Amino acid sequence: MEIVIDIKHLKKAFKRNEVLKDVNLQLAKGENLVILGKSGTGKSVLPKCIVRLIEADRGEIHVLGKDILKLEATELDEVRKKVGYLFQGGALYDSMTVKQNLVFQIRRTQLEKNKAELRDLVEEALANVGLKDAMQKMPAELSGGMKKRIGLARTLILKPSIILYDEPTTGLDPVTAGEISELILDVQQKYNTSSIIITHDMKCARMTSNSIRIMKNGKFEVVGSYDELRHSDDPEVRAYFS
Amino acid sequence: MKDLINTIQHLLEAFFQEVGDILLFTGDVVRQFFTAPFEWKELVRQAYYIGNKTLPLIGITGFIMGLVLTMQSRPVMESFGAESLLPGMIAVSIIREIGPVITALLCAGKISSGIGAELGAMKVTEQLDAMEVSGAKPLNYVVATRVLATTFLVPVLVIMADVVGLFGSYMAIAMNEDLSFMLFLSLAFDSLSFVDIIPATVKTFIFGFFIGLIGCYKGYTADRGTESVGRSANSAVVTASLVIFIIDLLAVQFTSLLGAS
Numbered sequence: 077m078e079i080v081i082d083i084k085h086l087k088k089a090f091k092r093n094e095v096l097k098d099v100n101l102q103l104a105k106g107e108n109l110v111i112l113g114k115s116g117t118g119k120s121v122l123p124k125c126i127v128r129l130i131e132a133d134r135g136e137i138h139v140l141g142k143d144i145l146k147l148e149a150t151e152l153d154e155v156r157k158k159v160g161y162l163f164q165g166g167a168l169y170d171s172m173t174v175k176q177n178l179v180f181q182i183r184r185t186q187l188e189k190n191k192a193e194l195r196d197l198v199e200e201a202l203a204n205v206g207l208k209d210a211m212q213k214m215p216a217e218l219s220g221g222m223k224k225r226i227g228l229a230r231t232l233i234l235k236p237s238i239i240l241y242d243e244p245t246t247g248l249d250p251v252t253a254g255e256i257s258e259l260i261l262d263v264q265q266k267y268n269t270s271s272i273i274i275t276h277d278m279k280c281a282r283m284t285s286n287s288i289r290i291m292k293n294g295k296f297e298v299v300g301s302y303d304e305l306r307h308s309d310d311p312e313v314r315a316y317f318s
Numbered sequence: 319m320k321d322l323i324n325t326i327q328h329l330l331e332a333f334f335q336e337v338g339d340i341l342l343f344t345g346d347v348v349r350q351f352f353t354a355p356f357e358w359k360e361l362v363r364q365a366y367y368i369g370n371k372t373l374p375l376i377g378i379t380g381f382i383m384g385l386v387l388t389m390q391s392r393p394v395m396e397s398f399g400a401e402s403l404l405p406g407m408i409a410v411s412i413i414r415e416i417g418p419v420i421t422a423l424l425c426a427g428k429i430s431s432g433i434g435a436e437l438g439a440m441k442v443t444e445q446l447d448a449m450e451v452s453g454a455k456p457l458n459y460v461v462a463t464r465v466l467a468t469t470f471l472v473p474v475l476v477i478m479a480d481v482v483g484l485f486g487s488y489m490a491i492a493m494n495e496d497l498s499f500m501l502f503l504s505l506a507f508d509s510l511s512f513v514d515i516i517p518a519t520v521k522t523f524i525f526g527f528f529i530g531l532i533g534c535y536k537g538y539t540a541d542r543g544t545e546s547v548g549r550s551a552n553s554a555v556v557t558a559s560l561v562i563f564i565i566d567l568l569a570v571q572f573t574s575l576l577g578a579s
Contacts, residue, residue, distance in 0.1 A: 124447075127451050129447050129450060129451065153453040156451055156452070156453055157453060159451075161447075161448070161451045163444040163447065163448055164444065165443055165444065167443060167444040167445050167447065167448035168445070168448075169440075169445055169448075169449075170439070170440070170443075170445065180452070180454065181452050230448075234452075
């Protein structure tokens with residue numbers, strides 16, 4: 077089993093608040109790993125540490141075999157190109173159209189491509205999320221669900237091997253949330269991506285997860301599949317599934 | 319008494335921490351000016367956007383500034399029988415001091431706050447993080463371009479404010495006496511020397527640099543949460559205005575050393 081993310085004894089504190097105390101995690105190739113946990117337990121800090129948007133205090137993070145905490149800026153950029161990140165609100169650039177948002181993502185890596193090739197790439201990415209007609213729209217014209225889909229298209233355009241989803245269904249109605257969950261599954265099956273999905277949405281967890289970890293006190297205290305955890309003896313764990 | 323000392327100590331610590339952070343940020347931004355690839359297209363877009371947004375305000379303010387300054391100075395000059403010195407006095411006042419400072423303060427209010435709010439919103443909505451993850455350096459794409467745009471745009475806006483201000487001054491004089499525009503310009507520029515113009519122009523570049531830099535710094539370092547967007551904008555105006563006055567004070571001292579005073 078090929079491991080694409082390997083985290084050992086990760087620690088991160090914000091002033092006196094120790095958010096990640098001793099996080100250990102392995103993500104296998106093609107696996108969808110869901111992370112659950114109460115609000116404020118540091119779930120969203122973890123993916124940010126993985127791409128070094130937040131610097132970890134101690135521990136090791138190996139992404140695709142590279143110890144990313146020791147990488148220089150240019151080497152880090154190379155790793156980041158292979159790791160997609162879907163932010164909570166989509167994080168689309170407000171001043172750019174949907175097309176410009178997607179082109180911005182690839183222009184540094186695929187400068188040699190001409191306009192027609194770039195257009196094809198953008199169209200393919202938007203078709204993957206079912207929003208081919210939104211190309212000329214501004215982010216302000218999009219709904220919350222559409223923003224997340226475009227955010228995912230922007231992530232997919234770089235054909236990443238790993239995707240980090242930070243609460244992909246938060247703030248969405250149940251129907252749209254279900255569509256996003258299906259999309260996550262489609263992406264995994266189509267591109268054989270490995271994903272870490274941070275969520276509170278149990279429907280999303282059920283649909284997308286191969287395994288689940290529950291974060292508590294800055295550690296992963298509970299590990300298992302959806303069905304295993306649903307029937308757990310621990311009432312606190314079962315509370316997530318009620 | 320102990321509380322007062324503690325408060326003063328905390329305020330001083332916060333002040334020096336902020337100054338230190340701004341200096342480090344300045345170093346990072348200046349490094350981006352020389353880091354390839356530079357975002358020329360974004361620089362032009364920002365320069366156009368900033369100029370386009372500020373031009374009408376600067377034009378109207380400059381005109382009123384020249385008009386009012388002349389109308390207020392005229393009775394005093396008349397009482398000394400020195401009306402003929404009015405164009406020269408107004409020209410020196412506008413070009414050396416009032417034009418650059420008023421324009422810079424307006425730019426601090428309009429541009430610095432705008433940049434602070436924009437970057438603050440980008441920070442809150444994780445757009446800066448998204449850029450970082452994609453390999454595009456926000457410090458290069460977002461910050462360096464805006465700082466360079468203001469550095470080169472503010473001097474242009476100051477020149478425009480000076481020209482419109484002088485025209486306003488001429489209008490105020492022409493309301494009371496028969497003076498040709500050419501003679502007005504001749505009287506105005508006779509009173510000016512390079513020592514008036516060069517330091518005044520150089521300081522406008524410095525004003526522009528700090529207007530952009532402080533707006534970017536306040537937005538870039540905004541906290542998470544929507545209220546921090548407003549705080550960034552507000553703080554950008556206050557800090558930029560304060561820095562403008564400090565730079566102006568230093569520039570006056572420097573000009574005095576050059577023997578212009």
